[in-house]
Amino acid sequence: MDPKTILEKLENTLKNNDIEFKKDIEGLGQVDATEKRSNGYQFTLQDHLRGLILALLSNQHPWKPIANNLDNLETIFLDYQPEKLRKTDSKDIINTN
Structure with missing residues (x-):
């Protein structure tokens, strides 16, 4: 074909x-x-972090629920800012509502 x-x-x-x-x-x-x-x-490190995080979240999962929550994910992952993420305890990210 x-x-x-x-x-x-x-x-x-x-x-x-x-x-x-x-x-x-x-x-x-x-x-x-x-x-x-x-x-x-x-592309900045922030751009790359966003791509990496979204790729990891979408691995073996439908994209639509992720796409519907991009704003929430941006908040949870501190606008993908490397320094903020580095200084934040992962428990604080996991417990974000």
Whole structure:
């Protein structure tokens, strides 16, 4: 099967399952990050920490609940600021409501 046909079938399958993949892909920030990287943007440690934490949380788990709680996660993980996270006891992060 040629790549174009595979892509069309994949898109149809996602659409038939009510998965708005284009919106989801853009919502992940990957498209924006790729454009920034192409334009020479230097990602910060804070950017990398955010990506790492979200990758770890989403490993073997659906993305949607994580996406629905990005603001809460930002608060829990102290805006992904390395110094704040380094100085905070992990028990305080775990017990965040």
